[in-house]
Amino acid sequence: xxxxxxxxxxxxxxxxxxxxxxxxxxxxxxxxxxxxxxxxxxxxxxxxxxxxxxxxxxxxxxxxxxxxxxxxxxxxxxxxxxxxxxxxxxxxxxxxxxxxxxxxxxxxxxxxxxxxxxxxxxxxxxxxxxxxxxxxxxxxxxxxxxxxxxxxxxxxxxxxxxxxxxxxxxxxxxxxxxxxxxxxxxxxxxxxxxxxxxxxxxxxxxxxxxxxxxxxxxxxxxxxxxxxxxxxxxxxxxxxxxxxxxxxxxxxxxxxxxxxxxxxxxxxxxxxxxxxxxxxxxxxxxxxxxxxxxxxxxxxxxxxxxxxxxxxxxxxxxxxxxxxxxxxxxxxxxxxxxxxxxxxxxxxxxxxxxxxxxxxxxxxxxxxxxxxxxxxxxxxxxxxxxxxxxxxxxxxxxxxxxxxxxxxxxxxxxxxxxxxxxxxxxxxxxxxxxxxxxxxxxxxxxxxxxxxxxxxxxxxxxxxxxxxxxxxxxxxxxxxxxxxxxxxxxxxxxxxxxxxxxxxxxxxxxxxxxxxxxxxxxxxxxxxxxxxxxxxxxxxxxxxxxxxxxxxxxxxxxxxxxxxxxxxxxxxxxxxxxxxxxxxxxxxxxxxxxxxxxxxxxxxxxxxxxxxxxxxxxxxxxxxxxxxxxxxxxxxxxxxxxxxxxxxxxxx
Amino acid sequence: xxxxxxxxxxxxxxxxxxxxxxxxxxxxxxxxxxxxxxxxxxxxxxxxxxxxxxxxxxxxxxxxxxxxxxxxxxxxxxxxxxxxxxxxxxxxxxxxxxxxxxxxxxxxxxxxxxxxxxxxxxxxxxxxxxxxxxxxxxxxxxxxxxxxxxxxxxxxxxxxxxxxxxxxxxxxxxxxxxxxxxxxxxxxxxxxxxxxxxxxxxxxxxxx
Numbered sequence: 063x064x065x066x067x068x069x070x071x072x073x074x075x076x077x078x079x080x081x082x083x084x085x086x087x088x089x090x091x092x093x094x095x096x097x098x099x100x101x102x103x104x105x106x107x108x109x110x111x112x113x114x115x116x117x118x119x120x121x122x123x124x125x126x127x128x129x130x131x132x133x134x135x136x137x138x139x140x141x142x143x144x145x146x147x148x149x150x151x152x153x154x155x156x157x158x159x160x161x162x163x164x165x166x167x168x169x170x171x172x173x174x175x176x177x178x179x180x181x182x183x184x185x186x187x188x189x190x191x192x193x194x195x196x197x198x199x200x201x202x203x204x205x206x207x208x209x210x211x212x213x214x215x216x217x218x219x220x221x222x223x224x225x226x227x228x229x230x231x232x233x234x235x236x237x238x239x240x241x242x243x244x245x246x247x248x249x250x251x252x253x254x255x256x257x258x259x260x261x262x263x264x265x266x267x268x269x270x271x272x273x274x275x276x277x278x279x280x281x282x283x284x285x286x287x288x289x290x291x292x293x294x295x296x297x298x299x300x301x302x303x304x305x306x307x308x309x310x311x312x313x314x315x316x317x318x319x320x321x322x323x324x325x326x327x328x329x330x331x332x333x334x335x336x337x338x339x340x341x342x343x344x345x346x347x348x349x350x351x352x353x354x355x356x357x358x359x360x361x362x363x364x365x366x367x368x369x370x371x372x373x374x375x376x377x378x379x380x381x382x383x384x385x386x387x388x389x390x391x392x393x394x395x396x397x398x399x400x401x402x403x404x405x406x407x408x409x410x411x412x413x414x415x416x417x418x419x420x421x422x423x424x425x426x427x428x429x430x431x432x433x434x435x436x437x438x439x440x441x442x443x444x445x446x447x448x449x450x451x452x453x454x455x456x457x458x459x460x461x462x463x464x465x466x467x468x469x470x471x472x473x474x475x476x477x478x479x480x481x482x483x484x485x486x487x488x489x490x491x492x493x494x495x496x497x498x499x500x501x502x503x504x505x506x507x508x509x510x511x512x513x514x515x516x517x518x519x520x521x522x523x524x525x526x527x528x529x530x531x532x533x534x535x536x537x538x539x540x541x542x543x544x545x546x547x548x549x550x551x552x553x554x555x556x557x558x559x560x561x562x563x564x565x566x567x568x569x570x571x572x573x574x575x576x577x578x579x580x581x582x583x584x585x586x587x588x589x590x591x592x593x594x595x596x597x598x599x600x601x602x603x604x605x606x607x608x609x610x611x612x613x614x615x616x617x618x619x620x621x622x623x624x625x626x627x628x629x630x631x632x633x634x635x636x637x638x639x640x641x642x643x644x645x646x647x648x649x650x651x652x653x654x655x656x657x658x659x660x661x662x663x664x665x666x667x668x669x670x671x672x673x674x675x676x677x678x679x680x681x682x683x684x685x686x687x688x689x690x691x692x693x694x695x696x697x698x699x700x701x702x703x704x705x706x707x708x709x710x711x712x713x714x
Numbered sequence: 715x716x717x718x719x720x721x722x723x724x725x726x727x728x729x730x731x732x733x734x735x736x737x738x739x740x741x742x743x744x745x746x747x748x749x750x751x752x753x754x755x756x757x758x759x760x761x762x763x764x765x766x767x768x769x770x771x772x773x774x775x776x777x778x779x780x781x782x783x784x785x786x787x788x789x790x791x792x793x794x795x796x797x798x799x800x801x802x803x804x805x806x807x808x809x810x811x812x813x814x815x816x817x818x819x820x821x822x823x824x825x826x827x828x829x830x831x832x833x834x835x836x837x838x839x840x841x842x843x844x845x846x847x848x849x850x851x852x853x854x855x856x857x858x859x860x861x862x863x864x865x866x867x868x869x870x871x872x873x874x875x876x877x878x879x880x881x882x883x884x885x886x887x888x889x890x891x892x893x894x895x896x897x898x899x900x901x902x903x904x905x906x907x908x909x910x911x912x913x914x915x916x917x918x919x920x921x922x
Contacts, residue, residue: 171892187892212892228899230889240755240890244883298903300883407907427907450789453796454907473796475900478803489796572810 116606123151124513124545124562129570131594148568154561154605155548155588158199163596166208167191171575172591174278174525176216176223177584177624181261183223184591185214188238190225192261198587198599204262209236211250217281217625219291222336223256223264228275228299236266245306251275253293253329255336268337270329273310273322274301278412278457280627284438285417292438293329294422295341296410315349323408324348326424328439347433347443348407348426411472414458416629421500423458423467430455430469430493432503445502447495451488457525460497461535462632466554467495467503468537470523477575481521481544483514490522492539494554506554511539511547511562518567518574519543525580529588529602530619530632531612532643533703536560538588543567543577546590546600550607560607568594582626586617609646614639636710638670644704653697662688662704669711681712759885760894761817763878764808767901769824770840770878771801771808774871776823777844777852777864784853784860789915793908794864800904804897811893842874858920865916872905872912 130146150157163172166188173185180196181204189208193201209225211232217224227250231240234250241249252272258264274297282292301312301322315321325344332338407427415422415435422441424431430452432445447469456472473490474480480490491510495503515521519542526539535552545564551557568576576594590598604610618637621630634640645662648654654662669680685708692701774797780786781794805822812819820828826837839845844852844867852863879902882888889895 212896229892229895230883231892231895240887242887244886244888299899300880300902303884407910411903427903428911450792450911453800454904474800474803475896475904477807477897477900478800480799485799573806 118559119153122513123153124515124564126516127151127564127566129518129567130565131568131576148566150563150565152563154603154607155546155563155600156603157563157598158587158601159201159599160592160595161193161201161203161597163592163594164203165206167206169594171212171593172579172596173213173593174215174580175582175589175591175626176218177582177589177621178218178258178261179622182584182589182597183216183218184597185216185225187212187214187229189236190214190216190223192258192264193597195587195589195599198585201597201599205264207256207264208238209254209266210238210240211254213277215276215278217279217293217628218258218623219281219283219331219625220333221257221259222291222331223258224279224281224293225254225256226276226279227251227254228277228297230299232275234269245303247306249302249306251299251302253279253295253339255331255339257336268339270339270341271307272297272327272329272341273307274299274409278627280413280415280422281625282415282435282438282628283417287438289333291331291333293331293339294413294415294441295327295329296412298409298411324351326410326413326441328441330439343439345439345441347424347431347441348410348429351407351429351443351446411455412457412627414460414627414629416460416464418629418631419460419464419500421460421464421497423460423469425455425457425469427455428452430458430467430495430503432467432497432501434500444500447493447503447505449493449505451486451491451508452493453489456523457627459526459528459537460629461551462528462530464500465497466506466535466551467497468509468551469493469495470525470539472522472524474522476522476524476542477520479515479517479519479521479543479573481511481513481515481519481541482517492523492557494551494557496554507557509549509551509557511541511544512559513544513562513564515544516567518569518572520573520575520577524578525582525626527582527626528629528632529583530616530634531608532615532634532640533647533700534612536608538581538583540578540581540590542579542593543574546578546581546588548602561602561605563600565595580626582624583616584624585620609643611639611642611646615643636707636714638666638711641666641704641707641711644700644707648695648697648700648704651697651700653695653700654691658691666708678712678714681708685709685712754891755887756815756891756894757885757887759882759888760891761812763882763888763898764811764894765818765820766827766840767875767878768805768808768820768822769827770843770871770875771805772821772823772825773843773849774801774868775805777849777867780853780860781864784855784864785857786864787858787861787919790861790864790919793911793915797868797908804901807893807897811897840874841877842871844871859922862916862919862922865912865919869909869912869916872909875901875905876909 128149130148167186171187176183180194182193182195184191188210191203192205194204195201211227212229213226215226232250233241233248250269253270253276255268256264257267272295276295277298278296280294282294302310304310311318311321313321315323325346327341328343328345329339330342407429410424410426413422413424420436422433422435424433428448430447431443433441434444435441452471453473456470459468470492471490487510488508491508493508494506498504521542521544524540524542526537529536529538536550538548541547545562547559548561549557549559568574579591579593581588581590588600592598602608602613615634618635619632645659649659665684669677672680685705688705688708692698692705695701778794778797781791809819827840829836829838852867855863879898882898
């Protein structure tokens with residue numbers, strides 16, 4: 063049962079053709095050898111470089127990387143802790159900087175990331191750290207706040223910083239000494255609020271205690287309520303005693319309607335007085351989830367896979383092994399047998415909200431939920447997907463238009479090596495769905511980082527974000543010690559890896575704990591929180607899959623702040639890079655003949671050399687012509703998008 | 715993410731160094747003034763949990779491993795395969811944790827938990843585990859009889875694990891070790907999710 067991605071079979075056959083840029087090096091990790099341009103205006107538009115191979119390097123250089131840590135290690139530690147650097151492999155992306163873990167956070171798990179202006183905030187099980195990223199190639203640590211209480215999931219809103227605390231060792235006074243008593247007024251589990259008006263010196267202003275603490279949290283902006291911001295609290299730990307925090311109940315809801323079970327806590331933060339933040343309601347989004355809807359498409363897919371597996375067994379071919387069990391098993395047909403009324407997950411692991419489309423994705427135990435959040439204080443479940451291959455639904459990501467969704471499965475919780483050649487492709491992967499009419503989800507396929515990892519490397523699907531390539535759905539995602547994987551899921555039935563970076567195991571002798579917790583695109587670069595090795599900064603490199611124009615267009619999308627679990631709509635300002643991106647995409651899709659593409663590129667270059675009214679007139683005329691041409695394109699929607707983008711350029 | 719396993723830095727060493735400290739209640743300022751290293755003391759409840767869960771997991775791996783030879787239905791088989799992989803990895807995690815602290819390490823196929831009481835060693839089974847008679851009954855069954863017995867047994871087995879987590883987390887002074895806290899939280903989250911899944915599969919197995 064091999065973890066074989068179909069593309070690996072192709073790449074084996076075409077190994078000699080692989081000329082894509084790939085670097086494999088063993089030491090320099092902090093060098094900054096820029097190869098990407100900033101898209102110099104006026105330069106001739108580069109044609110899509112067809113000499114770049116669309117075939118991934120083979121054999122996959124991520125397999126068998128030498129172990130090592132980049133962290134500074136005291137001289138008197140054991141031999142295994144030698145300060146060696148792991149070998150690294152990267153393809154179509156480049157590590158521009160690693161800032162090693164240091165001070166009180168050395169040896170303590172780094173967790174999630176949030177962004178505000180020129181700052182990135184990195185959580186750590188013992189607190190959080192703020193970096194100045196005015197120069198993304200040289201992040202500068204400006205503050206370490208020591209305040210224990212994993213996981214320290216971090217978010218921002220305005221001048222506020224929110225930090226999750228779940229561990230029973232968390233203290234109200236931020237002390238590191240733990241809490242000796244099983245019931246204690248000193249214990250803190252919930253969300254801590256900091257006033258970071260002075261980001262160099264955030265002030266701890268409020269602790270919102272919650273019944274099961276906060277494993278993760280999601281800041282939700284209510285378009286209809288500008289006076290407050292809301293926080294959905296997710297947990298994965300047990301409910302605490304009512305003697306520690308009044309009102310907490312873990313009883314069956316039929317016995318105690320105020321039970322914490324099947325609910326998420328919602329915190330309201332008054333922006334004029336954030337110290338008054340409190341839990342205002344507990345939304346029963348998991349109530350009466352006894353029966354997940356039957357997914358006929360999924361069942362059909364299961365059957366097809368099953369047939370394929372049987373065929374593969376007979377023919378001895380590799381390929382995608384491990385046929386999924388029927389969806390019916392996970393979905394549950396109800397019927398006979400004792401399905402208790404209170405079946406279903408009692409809590410959620412993480413929720414991603416997308417206020418622009420009024421939806422949220424809840425990753426809750428054995429289910430992926432689609433939630434209607436048009437009433438922020440009263441989220442409602444509209445659909446629940448179950449999948450027999452998904453062990454623990456971990457997090458969700460919407461595509462920019464909200465028409466597709468990805469749920470990750472953190473099988474084994476992130477501490478287990480689930481990317482070995484023996485682990486099923488479908489297990490510990492991403493499940494991709496279409497969102498149909500904001501009402502239901504239809505399963506399309508799985509995606510899993512395809513390079514086999516060792517049993518020394520914890521590896522499973524984890525956090526990621528969209529990469530704002532216009533007109534496509536590109537995702538960058540963390541796979542712990544499986545590294546960073548970038549893939550295209552524009553076609554959710556055929557996701558494809560297009561870039562990656564990976565290091566060898568953190569420890570060459572026993573299974574260690576390291577790797578990337580989360581990697582997010584923010585204003586032109588990708589920032590990765592490395593559990594043991596600190597903060598990494600990556601940039602995309604042009605390839606057969608992503609052109610320089612597309613990278614430049616992606617870099618034109620700017621956010622003032624970013625919490626990835628609070629998705630913001632990506633909006634691309636009109637630019638020559640944007641229009642050229644669509645030309646490049648039409649070349650890839652063969653939407654226009656090569657001569658036509660050349661003439662459009664020449665026209666765009668000619669327009670760029672003009673200025674003032676002459677440029678506007680030229681572009682307006684060009685846009686009109688392109689709309690007419692689009693009707694004859696085999697990729698008419700993209701051709702119209704190109705025409706409209708040129709029209710927008712004319713209005714600049 | 716869960717367990718804070720070993721990093722590049724010697725977490726295990728840190729635990730040993732600070733194991734002797736009383737759980738200090740020094741007030742952190744939360745403003746990053748040079749703090750003392752975190753106290754991550756390990757107590758008897760932590761050790762009891764990490765060693766007692768090994769035979770508990772071992773039995774789950776054993777009986778789930780019978781699925782193929784005992785003619786389990788495909789969905790039950792796939793579910794069992796995942797338990798075998800998942801819990802075998804977790805046994806490794808517990809063994810490493812115990813070994814790094816110089817504690818007794820139960821075998822990966824231990825069938826009982828050895829508890830020291832004075833000079834005596836009591837061999838006991840952990841909550842939810844099957845006794846010898848129940849094991850034999852399950853081993854004799856085939857097809858849908860196996861599916862039904864296995865699921866019922868495994869649901870009880872998982873509830874036993876959850877009981878062990880609850881006992882641990884209710885014990886004074888436990889869970890200061892990040893690995894134990896995160897691992898036990900994971901067992902809680904994973905196994906309660908699986909109980910739910912098994913309950914649903916069970917509802918589709920024909921009654922005898």
